[in-house]
Amino acid sequence: MAVARITEVIGSSTKSWEDAVQNALARANKTLRNLTGLEVTKMNAHIENGKITEYRAHVRITFILEDTL
Amino acid sequence: MAVARITEVIGSSTKSWEDAVQNALARANKTLRNLTGLEVTKMNAHIENGKITEYRAHVRITFILEDTL
Amino acid sequence: MAVARITEVIGSSTKSWEDAVQNALARANKTLRNLTGLEVTKMNAHIENGKITEYRAHVRITFILEDTL
Amino acid sequence: MAVARITEVIGSSTKSWEDAVQNALARANKTLRNLTGLEVTKMNAHIENGKITEYRAHVRITFILEDTL
Amino acid sequence: MAVARITEVIGSSTKSWEDAVQNALARANKTLRNLTGLEVTKMNAHIENGKITEYRAHVRITFILEDTL
């Protein structure tokens, strides 16, 4: 049977949390194969001069380990 | 006094988590009356070929039980 | 060294949770200085006639206490 | 063997949290049979003019499903 | 898109927690259609004369709501 692994990454974006998640996913997709799902576990942000300058999303990404496919 | 009940549903969407919440709400509204509020408790997603193909939002929906209005 | 404080506010919006967070931040920025970050800890909503009429976001905002800068 | 179900309701009262729990139980008892237990999971309140005008108790109620008795 | 609902049941068995989960599932399957998954959230037991006489498993069961299929 397939065995999957979960890795936790933090994506960031100047636009939105949704975009921060997409950036996290795009980066994970460069290195990992067989991604099957993700969960957003934290949404925070960096503020400068009263404005959000960086949206950050903590994302747990699940992928199937190759030799179990 | 009014008594309310909480039901937990999972909405999905190919577009966004916001849309997944709206789909959950639209479905609940077909069967239940007197909806008063909701809370998003989990945001996850299904991934295929490195892209999110289905956004899923866990939503706890509160509604007032009819004979207590 | 700098000492920061965390305050918890609830922003609301008729449009979206993202907008509710922005409203919370805008209000905090009127009274507090040196805001450095925020975290969204809860997303809920008020419903009327089966529609979301008010999006609410619980936001923990961090700011540096003045005489420690 | 018996199978039970848990339903989550919110009772309210102008008098006390204890009374709010009793109201939740009385309402559940109208619709459900074979109630066996409950747990209070949240106690909050609505305030107007500096006074509590509505006590609210979140209650998880357990009942045995009929055809398993 | 499909909308799912989560219901929480407690299965019991004189044999094992695994069997208690199966009993919970069998009962849910009588009343609900389109079950897609479950999660075990609590394992406890009743003891008499120093022996476990009833295994109990709290199970959250997910099923797709009919008119969203």
Place this chain on the structure above:
Amino acid sequence: MAVARITEVIGSSTKSWEDAVQNALARANKTLRNLTGLEVTKMNAHIENGKITEYRAHVRITFILEDTL
């Protein structure tokens, strides 16, 4: 839209937890305006000679920030 703030106080009483909550609320009402709700998050007590001598209730109080009314 209105923005609210949550403050956490600990009320005490020699009589009961209910009274401890009321004392916390009465004190908050002296300094803060536009209180809208509260949640009891902890109930503990001080014991002397085997008797409760002080009931303590942790209470999170929500109030609307003035210039957003």
Place this chain on the structure above:
Amino acid sequence: MAVARITEVIGSSTKSWEDAVQNALARANKTLRNLTGLEVTKMNAHIENGKITEYRAHVRITFILEDTL
């Protein structure tokens, strides 16, 4: 310096949760000395014929260990 220990007991009562806590405290006081505090961590109940027949309070009780006074 004093070292304290925490023990967890479950008090019950046919009258109220407050009384269930008092019963738990009264029993602990028979066996243990130097009780200094308690915290209520769970309030549940047994139901028969739609009425609460037994209130149960989970209580964590702190007491100072004798030879450290």
Place this chain on the structure above:
Amino acid sequence: MAVARITEVIGSSTKSWEDAVQNALARANKTLRNLTGLEVTKMNAHIENGKITEYRAHVRITFILEDTL
């Protein structure tokens, strides 16, 4: 009314978590009377050479205190 106490033990077994729970229960039964229930709160294991050599189950055991029966 009866007052119960909860004690937390860790059972172990070379065979399974189920057996580890039974070992914890058997040991508790040697010293304590009037055991009424248990809850499994953690399942972990020791590994050697890639195999589980010891299953460990954290178990919270409830028993009624003698003079309250």
Place this chain on the structure above:
Amino acid sequence: MAVARITEVIGSSTKSWEDAVQNALARANKTLRNLTGLEVTKMNAHIENGKITEYRAHVRITFILEDTL
């Protein structure tokens, strides 16, 4: 001194959760050395036609990092 790392994997099985844990461990053992322990953090399942078709166990596996042995 030794430094260990924790990795989170999801094992699956058509037979049982116990078997799902063993499959997760077997797969981890192919790639990682010096495994010392594991903890089961979640047990869920996929259901088809009212039957569990895939048991899934989330497992946190600890292993000692090589150059610290």
Place this chain on the structure above:
Amino acid sequence: MAVARITEVIGSSTKSWEDAVQNALARANKTLRNLTGLEVTKMNAHIENGKITEYRAHVRITFILEDTL
């Protein structure tokens, strides 16, 4: 009876978490009176070039509100 308030601050230090807590306390002591206790809820750090350059301690500080003394 006295009513206390809890405020959450983040102290920092280049030396240690213990020192970060002391800095948080020293700062709180400048503005607030009648501090009675604190709890450390999080210990994190900033790293540069593989070294901790700033220890950060999240501290919840309790103080009695003046007109309740």
Place this chain on the structure above:
Amino acid sequence: MAVARITEVIGSSTKSWEDAVQNALARANKTLRNLTGLEVTKMNAHIENGKITEYRAHVRITFILEDTL
């Protein structure tokens, strides 16, 4: 197989949390045998005149029950 028990104590010290843990351990060692491990679950403190006068550490201590050695 060995069965262990977990007991929860609170150590205190005028010097540091580390010392408070050592005091808790020293006291446990007077009464209990076969201590195998501990976990620090809470670090708080008593404050007087703006200074920490008593560090307190909540410690869960594990020890093997004698007749299972």
Place this chain on the structure above:
Amino acid sequence: MAVARITEVIGSSTKSWEDAVQNALARANKTLRNLTGLEVTKMNAHIENGKITEYRAHVRITFILEDTL
């Protein structure tokens, strides 16, 4: 934008938890680049003959993934 990853390690030391964190960091620094922060999530210890023989600190370490700098 940069994407970071979080890895969880357990450092150990015969001296203190602070030293255990430093050992965890030193080891992570050998293999990983661009470390930006850490959080201590658990402090436990191994005991022999009534003394702590090994301090263990669970540390979540954040580092920026190379090709996102």
